[in-house]
Amino acid sequence: MxxxxxxxxxxxxxxxxxxxxxxxxxxxxxxxxxxxxxxxxDPDTAAARARELRAALPDWAAVYYAVKANAHPAVLAGLADHVDGFEVASVSELTLARTALDARTDPRPAAAPTPVLAAGPAKSTAVLTALVRADAESINAESLLELHRINHIAQRHGTTARVSLRVNPAHIPLTGSLQMGGVPSAFGVPEPDVPAVLAEAATLPALDVVGFHIHAASGNLDAESHAAYVRWCVTWATDTARAHGIDLRQIDTGGGLGVAFEDEKPFDTARFGALIADTPPPPGVRVILEPGRYLAAxxxxxxxxxxxxxxxxxxxxxxxxxxxxxxxxxxxxxxxxxxxxxxxxxxxxxxxxxxxxxxxxxxxxxxxxxxxxxxxxxxxxxxxxxxxxxxxxxxxxxxxxxxxxxxxxxxxxxxxx
Known part of the structure; x- marks a missing residue:
């Protein structure tokens, strides 16, 4: 029946x-x-999403595609000309990203850093070594021990490694999405520990601390609340860098842009871009978004x-x-x-x-x-x-x-x- x-x-x-x-x-x-x-x-669909997002953002904002979302070489190749770089979490992802970047229509200058950012709460020595040798634009360091490891590897290779400190903020002004900050977590340095970690990082000769990484949201469909989150990241990073003598060049706000399913209202990129434009970072500082699912779904x-x-x-x-x-x-x-x-x-x-x-x-x-x-x-x-x-x-x-x-x-x- x-x-x-x-x-x-x-x-x-x-x-x-x-x-x-x-x-x-x-x-x-x-x-x-x-x-x-x-x-x-269909790589063209991902590329169109990237173009739409970048067109809505102020000039000081950058888009790095999170390779973990979809690492197919054709998708990466389709995105390479329409994003500022890639976010990677393994040697394999780094290799795939570099292959796609090397095939760009407008290749980067030979002396420029490789436009990749690196994430992950437990990066191995092999991963960190590959990133240092590749001259990655920034390694998002997750702990004091990881900072020491990066410094040791960079010294061994006779270079300086650019790092951003990943922070787990004590509080974030965010509603309408999965929050990944303000609670105990394997990710990042708890905000109360940031001053001591930055002080010790300043003693490590092969490190260049360029900024902060705060990835505290996921799947947000509300453009207004996500803009408020990004504006908060800019303010927090600016104030913290000033208080601790950091030459701030980069504020990485992670991903977190939501994809509409069923009858959900899509994320309003134009509204989001207009709202964050009201709170620019200091001159010379880039604000980075790391969308993965948003570009590839x-x-x-x-x-x-x-x-x-x-x-x-x-x-x-x-x-x-x-x-x-x-x-x-x-x-x-x-x-x-x-x-x-x-x-x-x-x-x-x-x-x-x-x-x-x-x-x-x-x-x-x-x-x-x-x-x-x-x-x-x-x-x-x-x-x-x-x-x-x-x-x-x-x-x-x-x-x-x-x-x-x-x-x-x-x-x-x-x-x-």
Whole structure:
């Protein structure tokens, strides 16, 4: 017996939610890569987002793409000409970023630092050494011990390393998003410890402290509250640098720009840029934003074939060729990733073809665990075994964020429009 319709059942996205070029390419891939489980990326979409953001910002603001969100070489290459640099967290990401930067249409001067910033709460000696040798624009130092390690490595290589001190502020004036400051954390130096850490950093001869890194927000869709946060970062960094004799050149405010899902209102970049323009930093100081998901989310789609479709006690389940081994984000963050159903007409004549129409559906993966559930209670007009389930907004924290080795199934493919 079918479950009665419920207002709680969200409707699946209409096919028009998928650009025609995406539908065409996925249909082609379904014929040649069956059973399909793949990401499809459009680097031009990420580049357009970067251009839109940069156009809204004052001249003293810079955009560095967080490679962790999507490290596909084509995406990095598409962004390289439209961002000021990249934020990296590993030797692998550093290598990918440098390759994309080297292919820029307008290459950097030979003597200029490599436009990468480095993050991470527990950077290894290998990572720090690679950053120093690459002449990274800034290493965001997370602790006093890390400052000493960077100094030691820079001395060994006969150079000076530029660092920004990552700070965990005691209080941040931010509402409407996940806050990552003002509470105990593995990230950054607690604000009360900053004076002592800066004093000791001044004694380390191979360090050049250029500023501060304060990444205390995530997923913020409210342009006004995020502008207030950035203005607060500028004021705090300026006052702290003046009080401790720091030659301030850089204020890194992290990422935190939200991506709209379902019926959420998108982040208003024009409003945000106008609001932060009212509080410029001191002359010669750059304010840095490190968006990752904001630039990459809309440039990717995850598509997987429905390998089976079954009705269990009145509720339909679509079993996909992939699951959290390919696309773990829906189970990890408080985000609802809705789907579109792309019909695939090819089907073996000798096999029955289960079909559900106007029915609530739960979408699960191929793994032997109930945790492998990607979407619950979505109402579909029609879905059949062999059709494709497509997740828009899968361009960030998708392929990189999954757990591909669990049960040893083949990894998701990656294709570029």
């Amino acid at each position: 079918e479950l009665p319709p419920s207002a709680a059942h969200r409707a699946a996205y209409p096919l028009t939610r998928l650009p025609e070029r995406v539908r065409t390419r996925l249909t082609e891939l379904a014929r040649t890569h069956a059973p399909l489980a793949a990401y499809l990326y 809309e440039c990717g789609w995850y598509a997987a074939e429905v390998t089976d479709l079954k009705n269990s006690y009145g509720h339909w389940y679509a079993m996909l060729r992939g699951g959290i081994n390919h696309f773990q984000l829906p189970t990890s963050w408080d985000i609802v990733h809705n789907i579109a159903v792309l019909p695939v007409d090819d089907w073996p004549a000798e096999l029955p073809r289960p079909t559900a129409e106007d029915a609530p559906l739960t979408v699960v993966g191929e793994l032997c665990t109930p945790e492998d559930t990607l979407l619950r209670d979505v109402r579909v007009d029609r879905i059949r075994a062999g059709d494709l389930v497509v997740f828009p907004n899968a361009g960030s924290y998708g392929w990189e964020f999954a757990m591909p080795h669990f049960l040893g199934h083949p990894a998701a493919e990656r294709h570029v429009l």
